[in-house]
Amino acid sequence: MKKYTHLFFDLDHTLWDYDQNSADTLKQLYKKYQLAKITNFSLDELIRCFNEINEGLWVKFHLGEISKDEIRRSRFNLVFKLLGGYSFIFTDEFSEEYIRECPTKGHLIPGALELLDYLSGNYELHIITNGFEDIQHIKLSTTGLDHFFDQIFISGLVGYRKPEKEIFTHALNITKALSSTSLMIGDSLESDIVGAKSVPMDQVYFNPKRTAHNEKVTHEIQKLLQLKSFL
Ligand SMILES: [Mg+2]
Structure with a gap:
């Protein structure tokens, strides 16, 4: 038995x-927002930096230190800051689009x-x-x-x-x-x-x-x- x-x-x-689907989404958004033209960081750097920040935020979430809204709100602000101090007016839109797109990847x-x-x-x-x-x-x-x-x-x-x-x-x-x-x-x-x-x-x-x-x-x-x- x-x-x-x-x-x-x-x-x-x-x-x-998760890693592959997230990377695909970031690639799509990197292109859409023309980050290659307006920034000095590469797609690979974006993916690496996002993974690092995202993992750190998830650890804090699991410890009950931050909420899911805080992850969503702060994630890309932190990423763009770390990648060269960028502060974009489209960061919120970028973040929402990431949340919308990523789960649709297969x-x-x-x-x-x-x-x-x-x-x-x-x-x-x-x-x-x-x-x-x-x-x-x-x-x-x-x-x-x-x-x-x-x-x-x-x-x-x-x-x-x-x-x-x-x-x-x-x-x-x-x-x-x-x-x-x-x-x-x-x-x-x-x-x-x-x-x-x-x-x-x-x-x-x-x-x-x-x-x-x-x-x-x-x-x-x-x-x-x-x-x-x-x-
Ligand atoms: Mg798991």
Whole structure:
């Protein structure tokens, strides 16, 4: 008999290729706003700087230090300042366009669709994500990922965010899943793995860059399709 009945997936960086989709959006906006003409920074510098600032803001968001509106408001002001002290009148528009466009991009992590095809029918599949509710639904419907999942738990709607134990126990209650036969799959040690352990339920750490760590995890994979070896 198989060990797991319910699989809970993280979305960003686990199924939905955040880095690629974000880079594509920045490329589109770099061109549209003619940043090559009016600034001294390259597209690559914009992408690098955005990633750095964005990650820093997300860490603060997870720590409860800033709100999602503050991320949205300050993100590109900080980016343009860091890239040469630019202050554009179109920064707010640029920021809103980024938020609107990025979730409509369709790059998935390699193997995601093949894996979900393989798993669906044999397991109940669900999502637990910390993203913003308005954006995560667009990502799921644009890519067609939504067809694979029974329940989608978004921190903004549930009122708790990973790694808080409450979002996991809420997900287990709603899906009528047992923690002993559930598995959490995600790319973040801090939110996905630590959170699932607090329940406790088994975890898969998706670690494509082979980042070194000391956390004890149930399973660790570098490619999504490696899940097929035990599911
Ligand atoms: Mg993630």
